[in-house]
Amino acid sequence: MATTITPNQPAPRISKAASEVDDRLIVAGPLRRTLNKVFPDHWSFLLGEIALYSFVILLLSGTFLTFYYDPSLSETEYEGIYAPLRGVEMSRAYESSLGISFDVRGGLLIRQIHHWAALLFVAAIVVHLLRIFFTGAFRKPRETNWGIGVVLLVLALAMGFTGYTLPDDLLSGTGLRIVSAIILSIPVVGTWVHWAVFDGDYVGDVILGRLYIVHVLILPAIILALIALHLLLLIKQKHTQFPGPGRTEHNVVGNRLFPAFAGKATALFFIVFGLCAGLAGLVQINPFWLWGPYNPAQVSAGSQPDWYIGFLDGSTRLFPAWDINLPGDYTIPALFWPTVVIAGAMFTLLALYPQIERKLTGDDASHHLLQRPRDVPVRTSIGAMALMFYGVLWLSGGNDLIADKFDISLNAMTWFGRIGCVVLPPIAYMVTYRICLGLQKHDREVLEHGIETGVIRRLPSGEFIEVHQPLGPVDEHGHGQLTYAGAPVPKRMNQVGGARRAVKGFFKPIEQPADVELEAQRERRGLAAAEADREVTSGRPSEGGRPSAGGRPQDPRD
Amino acid sequence: MSTTNPSSDAPTTEGRFAGLRARFGGRSAGSPASAARARRRSKQRRRMTNVAGLMAALVLTGVGYSAIAPANAADDAATTQSSAEAAGQALYERSCISCHGSNLQGVQDRGPSLIGVGEASVYFQVHTGRMPLVRQEADAARKPPVFSDAEIEQLMAYVQANGGGPTLPSGDLREGDLAEGGELFRLNCASCHNFVGEGGALSSGKAAPSLEDANDMEIYAAMLTGPENMPVFGDNQLTPEEKRSIIDYVQTLKEQADPGGAGIGRAGPVSEGLVIWVVGIGALLFGIFWMGTKA
Numbered sequence: 001m002a003t004t005i006t007p008n009q010p011a012p013r014i015s016k017a018a019s020e021v022d023d024r025l026i027v028a029g030p031l032r033r034t035l036n037k038v039f040p041d042h043w044s045f046l047l048g049e050i051a052l053y054s055f056v057i058l059l060l061s062g063t064f065l066t067f068y069y070d071p072s073l074s075e076t077e078y079e080g081i082y083a084p085l086r087g088v089e090m091s092r093a094y095e096s097s098l099g100i101s102f103d104v105r106g107g108l109l110i111r112q113i114h115h116w117a118a119l120l121f122v123a124a125i126v127v128h129l130l131r132i133f134f135t136g137a138f139r140k141p142r143e144t145n146w147g148i149g150v151v152l153l154v155l156a157l158a159m160g161f162t163g164y165t166l167p168d169d170l171l172s173g174t175g176l177r178i179v180s181a182i183i184l185s186i187p188v189v190g191t192w193v194h195w196a197v198f199d200g201d202y203v204g205d206v207i208l209g210r211l212y213i214v215h216v217l218i219l220p221a222i223i224l225a226l227i228a229l230h231l232l233l234l235i236k237q238k239h240t241q242f243p244g245p246g247r248t249e250h251n252v253v254g255n256r257l258f259p260a261f262a263g264k265a266t267a268l269f270f271i272v273f274g275l276c277a278g279l280a281g282l283v284q285i286n287p288f289w290l291w292g293p294y295n296p297a298q299v300s301a302g303s304q305p306d307w308y309i310g311f312l313d314g315s316t317r318l319f320p321a322w323d324i325n326l327p328g329d330y331t332i333p334a335l336f337w338p339t340v341v342i343a344g345a346m347f348t349l350l351a352l353y354p355q356i357e358r359k360l361t362g363d364d365a366s367h368h369l370l371q372r373p374r375d376v377p378v379r380t381s382i383g384a385m386a387l388m389f390y391g392v393l394w395l396s397g398g399n400d401l402i403a404d405k406f407d408i409s410l411n412a413m414t415w416f417g418r419i420g421c422v423v424l425p426p427i428a429y430m431v432t433y434r435i436c437l438g439l440q441k442h443d444r445e446v447l448e449h450g451i452e453t454g455v456i457r458r459l460p461s462g463e464f465i466e467v468h469q470p471l472g473p474v475d476e477h478g479h480g481q482l483t484y485a486g487a488p489v490p491k492r493m494n495q496v497g498g499a500r501r502a503v504k505g506f507f508k509p510i511e512q513p514a515d516v517e518l519e520a521q522r523e524r525r526g527l528a529a530a531e532a533d534r535e536v537t538s539g540r541p542s543e544g545g546r547p548s549a550g551g552r553p554q555d556p557r558d
Numbered sequence: 559m560s561t562t563n564p565s566s567d568a569p570t571t572e573g574r575f576a577g578l579r580a581r582f583g584g585r586s587a588g589s590p591a592s593a594a595r596a597r598r599r600s601k602q603r604r605r606m607t608n609v610a611g612l613m614a615a616l617v618l619t620g621v622g623y624s625a626i627a628p629a630n631a632a633d634d635a636a637t638t639q640s641s642a643e644a645a646g647q648a649l650y651e652r653s654c655i656s657c658h659g660s661n662l663q664g665v666q667d668r669g670p671s672l673i674g675v676g677e678a679s680v681y682f683q684v685h686t687g688r689m690p691l692v693r694q695e696a697d698a699a700r701k702p703p704v705f706s707d708a709e710i711e712q713l714m715a716y717v718q719a720n721g722g723g724p725t726l727p728s729g730d731l732r733e734g735d736l737a738e739g740g741e742l743f744r745l746n747c748a749s750c751h752n753f754v755g756e757g758g759a760l761s762s763g764k765a766a767p768s769l770e771d772a773n774d775m776e777i778y779a780a781m782l783t784g785p786e787n788m789p790v791f792g793d794n795q796l797t798p799e800e801k802r803s804i805i806d807y808v809q810t811l812k813e814q815a816d817p818g819g820a821g822i823g824r825a826g827p828v829s830e831g832l833v834i835w836v837v838g839i840g841a842l843l844f845g846i847f848w849m850g851t852k853a
Contacts, residue, residue: 043850050842084810087737101817112818119834120842127839170744170753171826264849271845275838283837284818285830290811291753292744300748301758301766307831398828400759409696409763506848 039261040241040254044131046268051124052227053272054117061114062216068104070096071166071212073205082289090168090293093208097167098289112280118163119285120276122156122308129153133353133383135370137240139363143354145233148226150351155223157308162215164306167286168208173294174303177202178316185336203296242370243486249368302401307394314396315342318417346390374443375486377436381429388428392421443489447471448479453493469493608773609707646716649709653690662720668694675783676723677714682779684710686772696763697786700771724782727798731774734803736810743804746791754824755808760787769808777805 022028039045072092078085080095081102100107129149132138138146161179165172180202183194199206238252247253255261279285291300305313319338325331349356357379358364373380395402396417403410450468457465471490472482490496503509503516651660657669664671669691672679683689687701705713718725744753752758755769764787769777781801784790796804822829 041850043846046846046849050846084736084740084807084814087735088741108818116834116838119830120838123834123839124842170748267849268846272842275841275845279833279838280819282819283833284816284821286826287816287818287821287824290824291826292740295744298744298748300744300753301750302752302756302825302828304827306827307834310827310831398831401825401828403759404757404765407763407765410759411762506851 035256035258037235037257038252038254039257040239040247040252042242044135045239046264047124047128047131049265049268050272051121051128053269054121054124054276055223055227056269057117057273057276058114058121059220061110061117062220064110065100065107065114066216068096068100068107069093069166069212071208073168073203073208085289085292088293091208093166093168094288094293097169101289109277109280112283112285113276114163115285116279116283117276118160119306119308120272122153122160125149125153125156126308130383130387134373134380135240135242136367136376136379137370138354139367140354140358141237141366142233142240143358145230145237146354147351148230148233150347152223152226152230154347155219155226159215159219159223160306160308162211162219164309165211166208166215167288168294169288169291170294170298170300171286171288171291171303173203173296174299175305175309176207176294177296181333181335182339185333186340187330187332187336238368240368240370242372245487247369249366252368302404304398304401310397311390311393312339312343312397314393314399314417315339317399318393318396318414318421320418369486372486372488374436374439377433377440380436381432384432385425385429388425389421392417392424396421442491443484446489446491447482447484450480451491451493451496469496471496642712642715643719644716645709646712646714649705649713650716653704654713657691662717672717673721674723675717675721676725677718678724678726678779679783679785680714680717681710681726682776682783682785684713685779686776688785697765700767724779726775727778727801731778731802732806732809734799734801734806736803736806738800739803739805739807742796742800743807746796747804750788753826754811756824770812772808774805774809777808778802 070092074092075089076092076095078088078090078095078098080086080098082098085098097111100111102108132146132149161175165176180194180198183197184190186193194202197207197210198204199210239254241247241252241254244253255264292298304310315338316335319334322334322337323331373383396413399413399417400410402408403413450470453467453469455467457467459465470478470480472480474480494502501516501520503513504511650658650662654669654672657665658672659665659669662672683698684705685703687703688698690704691698692701703710714726717723743755747755750758750760750766751769752766757766757768759765766787772780778801780788781791781796781804791801816824822833
């Protein structure tokens with residue numbers, strides 16, 4: 001770092017050391033540029049960071065688990081501490097997983113942190129993706145980064161599946177069996193691919209070792225590289241920002257990386273870590289000692305994948321049993337469509353969405369300002385439609401549990417899903433579209449007529465009017481002259497300082513409400529103070545102008 | 559990697575677990591006698607509380623009962639074996655006859671014949687409150703029993719005397735090998751009742767019930783008689799020792815604490831997904847909103 005030493009004082013030791021480093025590596029310039037990098041501030045920009053920090057937690061806790069886990073499928077007889085399984089034949093993988101849970105000090109906690117962080121990792125990626133989608137942050141020039149994000153999501157799913165399989169319990173073995181069947185269902189190449197993956201028929205004796213290497217080495221390495229690329233592109237292309245005062249397509253308004261943004265990021269890391277540790281300490285996850293070791297002869301009711309694979313389980317449950325039998329003993333099993341085809345189509349559409357939208361709208365310009373979802377009703381409605389489709393599949397993935405707990409017929413749940421995944425998405429589209437238009441119109445109305453103050457005035461003629469507060473200068477009809485600029489429009493008086501300012505404090509007040517009231521009276525701010533002085537008017541110049549200018553009251557809507 | 563033979567026909571199951579049992583034999587026999595005694599004692603206590611609960615339920619339902627039928631159950635209970643059958647017949651003719659017929663032969667579209675179902679079936683259906691049925695639907699739900707233990711025994715005697723059938727076992731119903739019980743449970747029961755006996759949905763509104771409230775005798779009687787959609791696990795399919803092992807496993811798991819924290823229904827990924835989205839993402843959204851207000 002650059003040192004700022006007054007010539008007469010001896011240089012502090014740290015500055016001297018820093019200078020020595022800078023003399024050799026020349027880092028001061030780039031470091032200063034990086035630390036001064038400005039990031040825009042909005043709560044929703046932190047969603048991706050949650051995913052990043054969950055990944056860091058996953059790396060740390062996962063490394064601990066590798067010390068004790070053995071991905072071997074060789075059989076052994078359990079003689080450990082958990083009585084209900086003592087004497088049962090099981091794989092070394094399952095035995096070592098039991099050992100992590102019951103014998104390793106802190107093992108159960110770390111395992112549960114790892115699993116909760118995994119669920120959180122994918123959930124945070126999805127929420128982050130939704131934010132990017134609905135605000136149009138994927139538009140040119142950021143299509144590449146969107147694509148990287150979609151690849152990261154797919155890799156996270158693969159990461160989750162491989163990790164889910166490793167304990168080799170009855171639940172995960174059932175999942176692996178289904179994946180084996182999915183691979184086999186691929187026309188023409190399925191059998192060969194299966195043989196390549198499993199080195200023979202299901203289940204063989206190499207698959208866990210392979211999934212382990214994929215889970216602890218290959219996927220994390222790729223994900224790390226892609227995250228680095230994701231962030232580098234973000235820095236290179238600069239972060240998007242919401243429209244607002246002083247914000248244009250050519251600047252970035254926000255906080256410098258150091259210290260404001262770095263401080264927030266560190267705080268968020270500890271919040272995420274605290275949440276994972278808290279969940280891991282309080283809520284049991286994947287108690288595979290209850291599931292028992294994997295045995296192909298056994299399967300349990302209510303076997304589900306982790307939540308992020310649930311939509312594929314749902315699509316499989318909903319899809320009719322339509323096997324296609326071709327001449328010559330060839331069959332395309334029904335399983336192929338709801339798994340390989342639907343997942344492939346969904347992720348392809350997702351990855352290509354920026355290009356599709358650019359083609360359809362013909363919008364080839366670069367965008368650095370975000371859009372409010374209501375201002376792009378078609379995109380927002382498409383998103384709602386996709387979410388509805390996904391949601392129905394997701395719900396159907398747990399339809400047996402829902403049927404059981406809520407005493408609904410499982411057949412009714414299945415038919416609800418089948419009809420729902422076709423009928424509900426268009427309804428979601430239409431409803432969302434109308435809501436977007438309604439919100440747009442309301443924005444325009446407030447800009448034109450002002451904020452509804454809630455103050456009802458009675459005119460000398462006996463007529464009642466509601467007083468509106470214009471947001472800016474008005475024309476001779478009392479209509480506001482501000483145009484909509486994509487930023488939130490204040491719709492309540494206290495958003496424009498019309499009310500007393502809020503008492504500070506998030507959980508509880510940190511200042512005396514009485515003091516705030518006194519302060520408000522001193523400043524003579526707000527509606528109450530204004531009302532004490534004069535009548536509030538419609539703001540029309542013919543009636544004396546804006547209320548602040550002491551106009552006379554009249555019905556503002558004609 | 560299979561730990562057991564995938565084939566599930568009875569002879570193979572027998573042969574496979576003969577070896578397991580031989581290995582576990584020594585430890586089962588050598589288990590501390592005091593533990594066994596304690597288990598028997600706690601079993602007696604359970605039975606006492608069961609009886610007490612039943613009597614309380616009887617008092618509650620008794621008021622309604624006496625209004626319709628002023629028969630004196632207390633007098634019936636104090637009679638001899640043959641009059642127990644008579645008392646059972648009286649109860650039967652009051653509460654069961656409309657669906658099961660005047661001679662236990664069943665009524666078309668209402669209820670099956672009870673000839674040959676045995677006292678075990680009566681015990682399961684009446685003691686779990688499934689019979690008398692409230693209404694005809696996909697399957698009968700568990701509810702507080704309508705009859706007292708004494709009345710149930712009279713009904714059992716009556717049905718047993720007319721056609722015979724499976725009888726209730728005696729002795730400690732948890733006298734078995736825990737781990738073997740687990741293997742047998744996962745092989746025979748988990749496909750409907752779930753890994754831990756949480757139950758699960760079947761087709762068309764039917765369901766395999768949760769074993770949460772089931773006592774040892776009810777589980778045994780259910781295996782013996784195969785109520786509703788459940789298959790019969792006769793003594794040829796699961797020997798009495800194997801049944802006791804399964805009961806031991808089910809009840810041990812129910813009493814076992816969850817070492818990892820709140821069990822969230824022991825339902826696996828669905829409830830975990832609910833927790834991460836509602837609690838996890840919910841808390842973090844709250845967190846970043848909070849950080850937003852600090853801007």
